[in-house]
Amino acid sequence: xxxxxxxxxxxxxxxxxxxxxxxxxxxxxxxxxxxxxxxxxxxxxxxxxxxxxxxxxxxxxxxxxxxxxxxxxxxxxxxxxxxxxxxxxxxxxxxxxxxxxxxxxx
Amino acid sequence: xxxxxxxxxxxxxxxxxxxxxxxxxxxxxxxxxxxxxxxxxxxxxxxxxxxxxxxxxxxxxxxxxxxxxxxxxxxxxxxxxxxxxxxxxxxxxxxxxxxxxxxxxxxxxxxxxxxxxxxxx
Numbered sequence: 001x002x003x004x005x006x007x008x009x010x011x012x013x014x015x016x017x018x019x020x021x022x023x024x025x026x027x028x029x030x031x032x033x034x035x036x037x038x039x040x041x042x043x044x045x046x047x048x049x050x051x052x053x054x055x056x057x058x059x060x061x062x063x064x065x066x067x068x069x070x071x072x073x074x075x076x077x078x079x080x081x082x083x084x085x086x087x088x089x090x091x092x093x094x095x096x097x098x099x100x101x102x103x104x105x106x
Numbered sequence: 107x108x109x110x111x112x113x114x115x116x117x118x119x120x121x122x123x124x125x126x127x128x129x130x131x132x133x134x135x136x137x138x139x140x141x142x143x144x145x146x147x148x149x150x151x152x153x154x155x156x157x158x159x160x161x162x163x164x165x166x167x168x169x170x171x172x173x174x175x176x177x178x179x180x181x182x183x184x185x186x187x188x189x190x191x192x193x194x195x196x197x198x199x200x201x202x203x204x205x206x207x208x209x210x211x212x213x214x215x216x217x218x219x220x221x222x223x224x225x226x227x
Contacts, residue, residue, distance in 0.1 A: 032212065034212070034213055034214075036151070036214075038151075043201065043216075043217045043218070043219060043220065044143075044151060044201070044214075044217055045215075045216075045217075046213065046214060046215040046216075049206075049213045049215075050213075055215070085150075087150065087151055089151075089153075089212070089214075090212075091211060091212020091213070094153065094156075094165055094167065095141070095153040095156070095210075095212040095214075096153060097143075097150060097151040097152065097153060098150075099150050100150040100151070
């Protein structure tokens, strides 16, 4: 079974900071990797699909990259409204979510 | 506008059963795979089950295999999750979500508001 390791589990950053979250798969998952945002008390929202494709309406400060087993999610300039928990998710086999990264403002 | 509305959650005793429903609107329901994802209290997201657009292919997480059954009625635009032999660890908010493909592809958008299932004596 594929394992997904997302890190860090929590992150505190200042407004304007560049924020990076990583997701590592236990085996090659080509481009079958998505990123979701879940704000407190809200429903998860798809931000990026297939590694680097930004959903319509998602601000360009969000981006994704990577290939094979190592993937990165980046917020180029953190905004207060970006406070949320972020999840990676692979679907090379059955869908599997990472453990989540809780992002807070410093 | 795509809308997904879950119902059927509630309090059930360990070993009991519950059937969740997800009413879909705003898109051609029969053209897309659908999925269930759950989130335990204070925990992360866990994929539970997915079904192809025709219902011919169904997939389950190991944690629910043999206890849960996913189904759909395309004439009623409704997705179901029959949950049997419920355990305390099944306590969670259950979300239905639309998949991007006709098979269970794994790109979930959008999600419903969720329905809470509590398994407790």
